[in-house]
Amino acid sequence: KWAELLPDEFLKRQEVCPLVYLPMGLCEPHGYISAFGLDTIKAEYICEAAAKKVGGIVAPTQGYHIHETGYHAPWLEEVLGEVNPYMTSIPPGILLHLYLYQLRAFYNAGFKAVIVISGHAGGNQEDLRLVASAFMDKFSMRIEVRADPELV
Template identity: 25%
Template sequence: MYMVNYTSDDFKSNLSKSQVVIIPIGSVEAHGHHLPLGTDVFSPRLFCELLEKKIGGEIWIAPEVPYGQSFDLSVYPGTIHVPSQVLAEYLFYVAKSMADNGIKKVIFLNGHGGNINALNLTSERLMTLGIDVTIINWWLDFSKEILTVTEGQGHAGEDETSAILYYDEKLVQMDKAMKNTKRPTFRVYFKDRGKVIYENALSGDATLATREKGEKIFKLLVDKIIQVVHAMKDEKYYTEE
């Protein structure tokens, strides 16, 4: 149920259908020379479209948040960077207002790694208000499943490029796809990190991407996301041995 398609009255009358909302979050950021700036927006958007088709009556779908924390890639043209503390504050009040409207179970569907710190901070604050929150970092949480389809992963790499080829292959310039094998040896912050580690604004091997791989990724992962939705709905937050 796309929230923005409902009138205020219709939202109120349909509120009893679901206590769960999914909030897609992305970034406007350089993704190599071959992918659009909206890559991290488009993947969550497509997941939401698939969710609407499969379980649309079971979940509210909020408008996407397009901007994110993109400090590392801000050295490349077109990247819009919002500091983590600002993003965290904004997302907190978005989710709090959802709860004020009666939707007290929130799924943040994240398309961008730079947003993780902000999402963690936001979730910790929200749970103290009695709001149930989970974060899905789709490329990270379902890495095992993705690697049954692709040989590797990376920023604008094989998995992301395949995803956008499936979303809209007209947006992808595969003749500009490149490969960057650099990997940080550990979590370290240093000057010009973005230029050095994410040379040409990518990591991994984008040349291996195909539309078919992207289709397999989305079909595989949307079912995993549905499992999370159902777990939130039923409050199955843990298991006991």
């Protein structure tokens, strides 16, 4: 994990495999069946397992995500009401700007490829792909975005 590496360890790992993984998740209620952080836990696990097997560096988790759009919006209102203090969601424009700046930071750090794993699915991964595509149009860094159900 990026956060646990010393500078020389980071540079050595990056030189061997200039690939960075970005786990993305969301804390939200899933009822009594799982922890609030299920989406985040899944993304972190997948990224860490891939880095152990293939190489690369797991970036700090982006623990905020979009929720108030798509089919999530009526579900949120119908099931939980308009206010839900138990979620780490942020508006789409803010999240996508944060994501864009993270991609730029990876590029500026010298990574050649990014694998984004979102543990929160339901269409929001398409927004992430649009941003990644626009970034790749301008910069020579490969970006793959997958939500965890797409890996099965």
